[in-house]
Amino acid sequence: MKIGVATITGGANYGNRLQNYAMLKTMEKLGFEAENVKKSVDLPLPFVLRAKRFVMKTLKIRNFAKINRQDKFKKFDQKNLTFSKKIYTHSAFDPYDYKAVVCGSDQVWNLDLNDDYNYYLKFVNNKNSKNSYAASFGNIKVLEENSNKIKEILNDYRVLSVREKSTINELKEKCNIKSKHVLDPTFLLSKEEWEKLVISNEKKEKYILLYVLHEESAYYIAERLGKLTGLKVYIITESRRKRIEGKYIRQAGPIDFITLIKNSEYIVTDSFHGTALSIIFNKNLKVVLKTKMKYFNERLTSIIETFGMQDCIVDKETTDEKLIETIDYKKNKNTIEECINASKKVIKEIVD
Numbered sequence: 001m002k003i004g005v006a007t008i009t010g011g012a013n014y015g016n017r018l019q020n021y022a023m024l025k026t027m028e029k030l031g032f033e034a035e036n037v038k039k040s041v042d043l044p045l046p047f048v049l050r051a052k053r054f055v056m057k058t059l060k061i062r063n064f065a066k067i068n069r070q071d072k073f074k075k076f077d078q079k080n081l082t083f084s085k086k087i088y089t090h091s092a093f094d095p096y097d098y099k100a101v102v103c104g105s106d107q108v109w110n111l112d113l114n115d116d117y118n119y120y121l122k123f124v125n126n127k128n129s130k131n132s133y134a135a136s137f138g139n140i141k142v143l144e145e146n147s148n149k150i151k152e153i154l155n156d157y158r159v160l161s162v163r164e165k166s167t168i169n170e171l172k173e174k175c176n177i178k179s180k181h182v183l184d185p186t187f188l189l190s191k192e193e194w195e196k197l198v199i200s201n202e203k204k205e206k207y208i209l210l211y212v213l214h215e216e217s218a219y220y221i222a223e224r225l226g227k228l229t230g231l232k233v234y235i236i237t238e239s240r241r242k243r244i245e246g247k248y249i250r251q252a253g254p255i256d257f258i259t260l261i262k263n264s265e266y267i268v269t270d271s272f273h274g275t276a277l278s279i280i281f282n283k284n285l286k287v288v289l290k291t292k293m294k295y296f297n298e299r300l301t302s303i304i305e306t307f308g309m310q311d312c313i314v315d316k317e318t319t320d321e322k323l324i325e326t327i328d329y330k331k332n333k334n335t336i337e338e339c340i341n342a343s344k345k346v347i348k349e350i351v352d
Contacts, residue, residue: 001032001033002032002034002035002097002099003027003032003033003035003098003102003351004035004036004084004097004098004101005023005024005027005037005101005102005103006039006101006104006108006118007019007020007103007106007108008106008107008113008114008119009077009081009083012070012073014273014274015106015271015273016106017073018254018257018277019105019184019185019273020081020185021254022185022186022187022189023104023105023133023185023188025189026185026188026344026347027347027351032099032351035083035084036082036083037084037088037101038084038086038087038088039089039118039123068251069250069251072251072252072253072254072256073253075253076253076254076255088123089123093123093124093125095124095126100131100158100350100351101121101130102131103119103121103130103135104132104133104135104136104161105133105134105135105136105163105184107137107138109135109136109138109143110138110139111142112142117149117153120154122153127156128158129158130157130158131157131158131159131161131350132154132159132160132162133159133161133182133346134162134163134182134183134185135161135162135163136164136167136299137164138299139295139296140170140298143167143174143175144170144174147174147175151174154171154177159180159349160178160179161179161181162182163182163183163184164298164299164302165181165302165306166298167179167181168181182346183306183339183340184273184276184303187279187280187336187340187343188340188343188347194277194281197259198255198262199259205232206231206265207231207233207234207247207263208225208229208232208234208264208266208267208268209233209234209236209260209261209264209267209269210233210235210236210269211235211236211267211268211269211274212235212237212270212271213270213271214270214296215270215288215290217288217291217315218268218269219243219244220244220316221268221286221288221316221318221323222235223244223245223246225266225286225323225324228320228323228324229265229324231265232247233245234246234249234260234264235248235249236249236252237250257277258277261274261277261278261283264283265283265284266283266286267286268286268288268314269285269287269288270287270290270300272299275287275300279303279309284326285312286314287304287313287314288313288315301313306335306339307335308332308335309327309332311325312327
C-alpha cells in the first residue's frame with residue numbers, strides 16, 4: 001500500500017522541497033509507494049483570482065528573476081515529487097487508501113504560517129493511520145497558545161516524532177504527550193544520494209556561499225571571511241539590494257541550491273536546511289544565530305547541539321582564527337551516524 005505524506009509544498013522554499021523529496025525517497029527505499037496528500041486546503045484558487053494575482057505579481061517583478069526561480073521549483077516538483085490524484089477532506093478520507101499518513105517535516109504545525117489544522121492530519125479519520133515525522137511548531141508559542149486543541153488532535157497519533165529537542169519537553173509539560181526526537185528527513189539520504197542531483201562540472205572557482213533568511217550580520221561575517229581567505233562570496237538571495245561585494249545569485253532553484261552548497265569551501269547561513277545540507281556535504285559551516293527573532297534559533301541549536309558542533313556558531317565578535325577554522329567531521333561521524341540510524345528506526349516504526 002501507499003504512504004501518504006502531508007507537508008508544506010507551496011512557495012519557492014528550498015527547505016520544504018528538499019525535506020519533502022527526502023521523505024518520499026526514504027519511503028521508496030523501504031519498498032513503499034509514497035505521495036504527497038492533497039488536502040482541501042490545497043485546492044487551487046478560482047481562475048479569475050489566480051489570473052489577477054499573477055498579473056499583480058508580474059508587474060512588481062522588474063527583471064523576471066523571481067519568475068525564473070519559481071519556474072525551476074515547478075520543474076523540480078514535476079520531476080521529483082508525487083501528489084495524490086484525490087483531494088482529501090475529513091468526510092472523504094478513505095483509510096484504505098494509505099497504509100499510513102505522515103505529517104512532516106518542516107513547520108507543518110506552525111499555525112502562524114498554516115492557519116488550519118489540516119497539517120495536524122485533521123482530515124484523517126482513522127487514528128491508526130496518523131503519524132508525524134520531524135514535525136515542527138517553528139515557534140513554540142503556537143503550542144502554548146493552542147495547547148488544548150493540539151492535545152486533543154495529537155492524542156490520536158500512533159507514532160509521534162518531532163524535529164526540535166525542546167518540543168519533547170513542551171509536549172510533555174503542556175499536553176502530557178510523549179514524543180520522540182528525530183532528524184530532519186534530509187539526513188535520511190546519504191551524501192552520495194544527494195550528489196546525484198548536483199549539476200555536474202559546475203564548480204569553476206573556490207568560493208564562500210552566503211545564504212541568509214533574516215540575520216543581517218551574516219553579510220558582514222561572510223565579507224570578513226572572504227577577506228581573510230581571499231575567496232569570493234556567492235550570495236543566494238531574492239533581494240535586488242547589494243549589501244556586500246560578491247556574486248549575487250537570484251534565480252537559484254532547488255538543484256542549484258544543492259549544487260552551490262556541495263561545491264563551496266565555506267558556507268555562512270542562518271538557515272536550518274542550509275545548515276543541514278552543509279553538514280551532509282561535510283562543509284566548513286558557519287552558523288549565524290538570529291539576534292531579533294530568537295525563537296527561530298531553536299531549530300538551529302537543536303541540530304548543532306545534537307551533533308556536538310557548537311564551535312560552528314559565529315557572530316560579529318568571533319576571532320579571525322575561529323572564523324577561518326575548518327571542521328574535522330571525523331570527530332562527529334559516529335554521533336551523526338547514530339542519530340541517523342535512530343531516526344531511520346522511527347521511520348520503520350511508522351510503516352510497520
